[in-house]
Each structure stands twice: as structure tokens, then as C-alpha cells.
Amino acid sequence: MFIRIFFSMLLGMLLISGNAQAEGNSTYKLASGDVVRINVFGEPDLSFEEIRLTDAGTFSYPFIGELRAKGKTASEIEQMLVDNLKGEYLINPRVSVSVLAYREFFISGEVKEPGGYPFQPGLTLRRAVALAGGLTERASTKRITIVRDQDADKPISATLDTKVLPGDTITIDQGFF
The missing domain is CATH 3.10.560.10 (Outer membrane lipoprotein wza domain like)
Incomplete structure (x- = not known):
């Protein structure tokens, strides 16, 4: 019984912590020096563990070229990638972008x-x-x-x-x- 209570409390703390991190990332504006992770579900060639934004706040992405991330949130970058990959390259791309390291x-x-x-x-x-x-x-x-x-x-x-x-x-x- 004690172990079950302990694990449900631990799971609740992890969920709260994850939501706090997600909320912070949802309003955070990217700039030069930030490091992001891009994951395109089912497409390992289009997924990247670490991308550091250049001094101009940009990064290079396959098939699309140079993308400007400066001043945009992670969810705005996700939408940009979906818009650029949809149709010509993928039918229904599922993209997630997360901030790994802040400047x-x-x-x-x-x-x-x-x-x-x-x-x-x-x-x-x-x-x-x-x-x-x-x-x-x-x-x-x-x-x-x-x-x-x-x-x-x-x-x-x-x-x-x-x-x-x-x-x-x-x-x-x-x-x-």
C-alpha cells in the first residue's frame, strides 16, 4: 500500500514538473545560442537531437534550408516545419520542438x-x-x-x-x- 501511494505521489510530481517546463517553453522566445531538439515522428532523417541556433538566430533544415527561429516560440517553429514539410515531403507530419539548453x-x-x-x-x-x-x-x-x-x-x-x-x-x- 505504501509503495503504491509513494509511486502515485512521485508520478503526480513528475507530471506537475513536466507541465511547468512545457508552460515555460510555450512562451519562451528563441534567440542566438539556444539549443533545440526537433523530432519528426517516424522520420529519423528529419529528427535532430541538438541544434544550436546561429548568431543570426537561424538553423539549417533538410529540404527546407535556412529557417529563422529568433523571436519565435518552440510551437511556432513546430508549425513552420509542419507547413514546410506537408504536401511535398510528408502527408501529415507530426513535429515536436523542445528547448534543450537556454542561452x-x-x-x-x-x-x-x-x-x-x-x-x-x-x-x-x-x-x-x-x-x-x-x-x-x-x-x-x-x-x-x-x-x-x-x-x-x-x-x-x-x-x-x-x-x-x-x-x-x-x-x-x-x-x-
Whole structure:
């Protein structure tokens, strides 16, 4: 009895976790550096385990050529592939696209190990600082700015609870004593 309850709880947690990941992928806009998986059911020659988007946010696909993925969601890429493969190449293509790895975020200034780090869904600035080895003794928790990947000329003020997005550039300034 205990084992059955344990496994049904575990299955429920996995389903919730999978839905959270799927919801994150459904609104996430792809850009340069993201890695996607493309699966065309029943067509191993058209399925790819890892495709990294180019600097221009594109990828090359058999029979179709160069496709622009920048600014599109995984489901929009699925529909693009279905539209291009349907008719001439396949009768009823079933395509799935999933994000395997998000592009990096960057953190500089008063952290112990500045640099680029892999993005993780649900990442906050507090966790990003922890990934970068923590704050230096001179760091200000009130003078933090983020430049978002999609809005490069508008730095925004941030707190340690601000959400970090893929491609963000975070700068932590010195505090005045």
C-alpha cells in the first residue's frame, strides 16, 4: 500500500514538473545560442537531437534550408516545419520542438566570479549571484542594473529578487561607504 501511494505521489510530481517546463517553453522566445531538439515522428532523417541556433538566430533544415527561429516560440517553429514539410515531403507530419539548453546570462561587477552562466528556468538575481561565487565586500545590493537581451539600450534597476532571463547582462556596482 505504501509503495503504491509513494509511486502515485512521485508520478503526480513528475507530471506537475513536466507541465511547468512545457508552460515555460510555450512562451519562451528563441534567440542566438539556444539549443533545440526537433523530432519528426517516424522520420529519423528529419529528427535532430541538438541544434544550436546561429548568431543570426537561424538553423539549417533538410529540404527546407535556412529557417529563422529568433523571436519565435518552440510551437511556432513546430508549425513552420509542419507547413514546410506537408504536401511535398510528408502527408501529415507530426513535429515536436523542445528547448534543450537556454542561452547564457552574464554577470559582471562586484561578484567574485564574473562571467557567463547557463540560464535555468526560475532563476532570480539572488541565485545568479550565488552561481557567480557571491558578492564581494564592496558590492551594493541597491545599485544593480540588468540589460535585457531584447531591449539592449534600456538598463533597468533590479533587486536580488528580480527574475533573470536568458541573455541578460547583469551589472552589480560598488556601494559607497
